[in-house]
Amino acid sequence: MKPATTLRPERERCADCLIRHRAVCSHCGPAELEFLDAIKSYRTFKPGEEITAMGQETDFLGSVVNGVVSLSRILADGRRQMVGLLFPSDFIGRPMRAQAPFDAIAVTDVKLCIFSRPRFEALLRDTPSLESRLLEMTLDELDAARDWMVLLGRKTAREKMASFFLLVARRLAAVARAELRDGVELELPLTREDMADFLGLTIETVSRQISALRKAGAIELTDARHMxxxxxxxxxxxAGDDDDGGMID
Amino acid sequence: MKPATTLRPERERCADCLIRHRAVCSHCGPAELEFLDAIKSYRTFKPGEEITAMGQETDFLGSVVNGVVSLSRILADGRRQMVGLLFPSDFIGRPMRAQAPFDAIAVTDVKLCIFSRPRFEALLRDTPSLESRLLEMTLDELDAARDWMVLLGRKTAREKMASFFLLVARRLAAVARAELRDGVELELPLTREDMADFLGLTIETVSRQISALRKAGAIELTDARHMxxxxxxxxxxxAGDDDDGGMID
DNA sequence: CCCGGCAGTTGACCTAGGTCAATGACCGAT
DNA sequence: ATCGGTCATTGACCTAGGTCAACTGCCGGG
Structure with a gap:
């Protein structure tokens, strides 16, 4: 729906295949597919495992294939704030910048599709549409981050929880390519502690607000992780959004 | 300091001239300068004047030449959260996306350097390095937004105020191309209310914390706006940053 | 010169959410 | 089966910061 970019139409569409890991690429020819296979590799992480650490150089970029990854920063005294949550098809790592500005941690079992940094940068040079796509994705992330700033700065605990559940529901629906409708069941990928760090709350407040929302009938819980x-x-x-949509990448 | 991009080296460096409004462009030839002059125009705004409104289509993009611009979102019931603060040389508006995701308001007298949207998009097609530079700037903004998320979610009122003063001091120093050193004097561009909305506080708390920091000797005030x-x-x-640097564009 | 309005400060009070602590449910290891 | 650990829930209490209100100083207009 956006203006197309210029060169190499035959490789152009693969930007999405590459950086959002659309594994099945119906519009690329055999040569393209072979090329992609040659440069992709995969890596898996266990829950809690560190993918990159703040300030540390990372030698790869890639996209999430399965699972959920948290991005967080920690203050000197241990206070933690999550600054992003990655779902399948989200991009991880920063082009042109090796140093990670936060910790990336697998919150569930995670499978990443990975490119080495030099390889990715070569790809970036060779595929003009890729940069354009990256820019668009980064703008989306920025929007999401700003939405989250509103939540962190101005919403009550209850509004925060409701916004969070909607965020997860939307993202999981998108991953499953399913429509989001009343009665959706979903598995919460985060522990209470992770939610607290995402929302700028404590685990006790998270727990209390979940109970309150349950009593109010706004959500139903089967167990702590399934709602x-x-x-x-x-x-x-x-959730109290005017327009709605607390998105974060 | 970053890997150079490919085509058109003779126009390449002008990305900065264009989108960061480095008006004096020593490395461009006369043809380039004439080209730039032909497509730039300027617009000024009074304090409090709206530059773009949330959800509204904007027909221009540009950069701040003078003054400070706030970006903010408002919840249905009037709660406001500032999501960015623009200083001279910052870019305003989003490539490939006409709809503004927040209000942009001049907080001081503001002068913008402006390109019409179609013109900017033509420029983007013709100048490969421009997209790359935009990507880099957007990544910086994202970093800044995430730093601010930590502040909003996890810092105390006092830490927020200290972080804010440092942010302003750094940005104003950068604008003046001066080094930031002990004893800097600076003019606060924001009212107490704007600060409160930027920091997720109320004006009373802002005022009290300023008094407290003054009493503690951490800052000195001549009048309400000069410190x-x-x-x-x-x-x-x-301010309580581990590494430091609460940057926001 | 006076008056009204706005920005800022300060005080008194209140409350949302943090802190601390006890308890329960559910592991996986012995 | 039992133990120790992690995760979650709930209660009792406390406090940082919000709310409400009074007051000041400043500026612009009549």
């Missing part, structure tokens, strides 16, 4: 949203619009109402 | 930082390191200590 159902009976009425999306009602929850969005509680 | 001096006697000891940068001491203030940074109060």
């Amino acid at each position: 159902r949203i009976p009425d999306i619009a009602a929850l969005a109402e509680i | 001096r930082i006697p000891d940068i390191a001491a203030l940074a200590e109060i």
